[in-house]
Amino acid sequence: MKCEPRPAILPAVTNPLNNNYLVRGARLAAIAFAASCGHRQPSQAPTPPPTAPLPTAGIAGQAVAVYPLTLIVAEDSLHWEAAIGPRAAALAKADSILGTLLVARSPEVSWIASTEVRRAARRAPGIATDPEQMGTSLLRAENIIDLPDPLRSQLRTLTAIAGSGARFALIPAALLYRRAGATAATAAAAPATAELSLVLVDVRTGKVGWRTIARGDADDPWTGLTRAVKALTPGLP
Secondary structure: OOOOOOOOOOOOOOOHHHOHHHHHHHHHHHHHHHHHHOOOOOOOOOOOOOOOOOOHHHHOOOEEEEOOOOOEEEOHHHOOHHHHOOHHHHHHHHHHHHHHHHHHHOOOOEEEOHHHHHHHHHHOOOOOOOHHHOOHHHHHOOOOOEOOOOHHHHHHHHHHHHOOOOOEEEEEEEEEEEEOOOOHHHHHHOOEEEEEEEEEEEOOOOEEEEEEEEEEEEOOHHHHHHHHHHOOOOOOO
16 A cells, blocks of 8 residues: 555645644644655656657648747756857747748648748838747646737738748747756766657647647757657657
């Protein structure tokens, strides 16, 4: 039988200094729990879900706007500041890697490059919002199904301009680099994992139709990103 802590019954104590009897009770409960479960090994971190393949069958032959990445962050312990470089240059490089691999590995979709999305915004000042100023990074939250305003209207307008009425947009919501922690051997071979959060949205209905986190292990940020993007099209080398 697993020994797991029971859910809290009492509400949060706002001022524990005035409730010493609760503090002492909590300490005693923690000691008892540790004594009963101390012989067990600490549970391993949950295995992340596998990368969901791009749903290219549903969007084949259609124009899909690829939006620029606006958020890239690495854990401080990686010390990858120099490897990633200045923010603007890093975002541009990440966009280039994503766009190049999408075209090469899923040519059945008419991808509209992020550079063209930016160009479309510049062609329509006062009508289209600069994609760099949109809140696309908030779409990394897994509980978002309906696009919030004003992001919904911004995406619909710019996607239609960039793709001559295109309906779908592929949005890289965030690129995170985390230290690989599975085993010492894995960490030595590939010290970090690139995690690319992606969503495919229908800008007409304002719905997120597909999302995933593509992962790739590597000892440098750009190899990690390349492997993460390749994971979106399994079965290809």
